[in-house]
Amino acid sequence: MTRRAILEALSDGPIAGPAIAEELGISRAAVWKHVETLREAGLEIESGPDGYELVAVTGYDGPAIECGLEAPFTVEYHDSIGSTNDRARELAAAGASDVAVVADEQTGGRGRLGRAWESPAGGIWTSVLLRPTTSPANAARFTFAAAVAVARTAREAGVDARIKWPNDVVVDGDKLAGILTEMEGEAGRISWLVVGIGLNADVDPDVLPAGTTSLRAEGGDVDRRIALQGILEGLYDRRDLDVLGEWRELSTTLGRRVRISTADGTVEGEAVDVTDTGALVVETADGRETVTTGDCEHLRPA
């Protein structure tokens, strides 16, 4: 908490050590110690005639992402990794929790059902390992929470991002981001859960598959570190999973005619709602059907 308070004290320009000590009600020695710790974490804090000064944090690595992050996640950063979800699963098997695995690029990024997910350098590729004391029935709402967090972050950057059921964020029908939530547990209780988030941030859309876009392509000007922090905080802030209202607001699927391919066949009709467990309610010619998951095609504009 004090580390965070010191970062805040430093955020308005140079400030003398004694002034920080007075502001926070701690000793000058404690201020010095905290500043050293922040420096060890990789932050550039200069000592000048006017006191300490935080040089702008511009990097994209563990300490930079943790710096000022208002969510209790440890960040494990990789320049390149096969799949952040796979790494988070390894950490889960080792007993870890509350870790955000972040990579500049993934060489084997995965989407739903083991499909490939292109993850060139410049994107936001992260997998958050959590151990929520809740039921697997609520797993889909972590996907919803992450989709809302991503869509809000993109919208703050001026991009008209909306959520496509079950697990994508799109701009004008083109895929901007995808969520892959994986979990293990008992019937009544999740053991671990990994929320994988892939957001095409500072990525040239030419290197992405057809039907895909990126924040850069849509004119979204973001600092990748700040955007990632916003997403992690957005996910954390929605940990009570009370996200259906926001999800509905940001959804581009509800109200549309959809065709959904599932393991059991095809369902076609108007998407009218989502359930607590993340299923889509579709009004078909034969009545209402509740579809758990599947590939969803939007048949006409809302």
Next chain:
Amino acid sequence: MTRRAILEALSDGPIAGPAIAEELGISRAAVWKHVETLREAGLEIESGPDGYELVAVTGYDGPAIECGLEAPFTVEYHDSIGSTNDRARELAAAGASDVAVVADEQTGGRGRLGRAWESPAGGIWTSVLLRPTTSPANAARFTFAAAVAVARTAREAGVDARIKWPNDVVVDGDKLAGILTEMEGEAGRISWLVVGIGLNADVDPDVLPAGTTSLRAEGGDVDRRIALQGILEGLYDRRDLDVLGEWRELSTTLGRRVRISTADGTVEGEAVDVTDTGALVVETADGRETVTTGDCEHLRPA
């Protein structure tokens, strides 16, 4: 299918090969081949003056349990194993499906939350590995299906077994069986699911913990192989997960005053219903609460 048909033809006493061939519309050579296959699987089929005769199947091992089993499960039998659930999880990791791991005894049997489950020789310890194309939200209904299957099998043996939420089968409040459903998957789709069933069958209750009983102790006279087959078939027959009605009928929790200890605290009130996702609806002094999982204590008779 023909193997099963031949077993049925053999079930009414000795029958000549040509008669079987005619009954099933296959060649005599095919009958001979199927009989040889059954013999290789460990069944005693005698050839006498009146034809083939199936000597009673009395063993408890893979072929004996598979013999006549009306569910498409392969049986992997162990005289002794650490935990059938752990073995089923290994098989899941190796890509298997539709396997029932069965052991005469478990040396490290597990219940919910990693608790120990005493599993001496003579019990029914089995873990069924499935890959249902459904959502983790439905995982609890596999627990329900297994509990119904176990309770029905015990009741057919004359034991007044009833289901105690969330995952036990009890007789007069004493634990007769427990179910441990574990799973891995994506938010919308189960990858694998293991339904672990522990039923104190032919077990001396003196070797079991306090508050526990067994079919033997309750006067339930069962052939263990037949009982296990009944349970596996009962689980398979309920694979559509339309089990809430049966579960409610057999429940001893509904209608009772209960105290439930959860990760978030204690809920006390009258158990009034269960939900599709396996949660218990409790009418408390402050209104209805829906409890996902926890340790449930029955406070007074229904």
